[in-house]
Each structure stands twice: as C-alpha cells, then as structure tokens.
Amino acid sequence: MLNSVHAVKLVLQRRPNVHIKNVEGRTALYYTAAMHHFKMIPPLLAKARDEDIEFIFDGHSTLHMLCVKTWQNRPGAEQARLVAVRYLLQHGCPVHL
Numbered sequence: 001m002l003n004s005v006h007a008v009k010l011v012l013q014r015r016p017n018v019h020i021k022n023v024e025g026r027t028a029l030y031y032t033a034a035m036h037h038f039k040m041i042p043p044l045l046a047k048a049r050d051e052d053i054e055f056i057f058d059g060h061s062t063l064h065m066l067c068v069k070t071w072q073n074r075p076g077a078e079q080a081r082l083v084a085v086r087y088l089l090q091h092g093c094p095v096h097l
Contacts, residue, residue, distance in 0.1 A: 005039045012047045019052045030057045033065040038080035041066075042087045055093040063093045 012018075018028050029048070032040045034057075045053070055062045066084055089095075 004037070005043070008040050009043050012043055015047070018044055018048050019054070026057060027054060029053065029055075029062060030065075033062040033084075036066070036077075036081075038066065038077065038084040041084040045087050045091050048091070050091050053091055053093075055088070061094055063088050063095065 021027055028044060029041070032044055057065075063085060066081060066088065
C-alpha cells in the first residue's frame with residue numbers, strides 16, 4: 001500500500017520544481033509544515049536548492065509552524081517533528097524573525 005510519504009518520494013523522483021508558488025505565494029514546504037506532515041519535510045528539502053528555499057510565510061517561519069503543538073498524538077510524531085526541525089535548521093531556516 002502506498003502512503004503519502006511514499007507518494008511524495010515518487011513525485012520527487014520526477015524532479016519537480018519544489019519552489020513553485022501557488023496564487024497565494026505558498027510553496028510545498030509551507031503546506032507540508034502547516035499541515036504537520038513531519039516525515040515529508042526531509043525528502044522535500046533534499047530536492048530543494050538551499051539558496052531558493054523560502055522559510056517565512058505569513059509572518060511565521062516554517063520552524064515555528066513545526067514547533068507549535070498540535071492535536072496530533074500519533075506514535076512517532078514527536079520524533080518525526082524533531083527530525084524535521086533538524087533538517088530545517090541544517091538548510092538555513094532562521095531561528096529569529
């Protein structure tokens with residue numbers, strides 16, 4: 001069975017431009033962080049060019065969106081959040097706005 005992380009990895013194999021914005025100016029990274037899809041951030045950032053990554057949306061950093069506690073209480077969610085935070089910091093996400 002194909003889960004959403006596997007689906008994202010399959011799409012990323014086709015080398016899409018992960019920096020494209022929708023009409024609201026939001027990227028795939030924004031939606032991934034806003035929806036707390038922690039496990040999708042590492043493969044998404046792996047395909048991004050660091051100099052092109054936008055980390056600030058609507059006055060909030062992607063890091064902030066990930067660190068806000070959520071109602072999600074899935075097994076392994078907290079560990080996946082920490083891995084995603086580490087990837088964001090490694091790719092230059094600002095800590096201060």
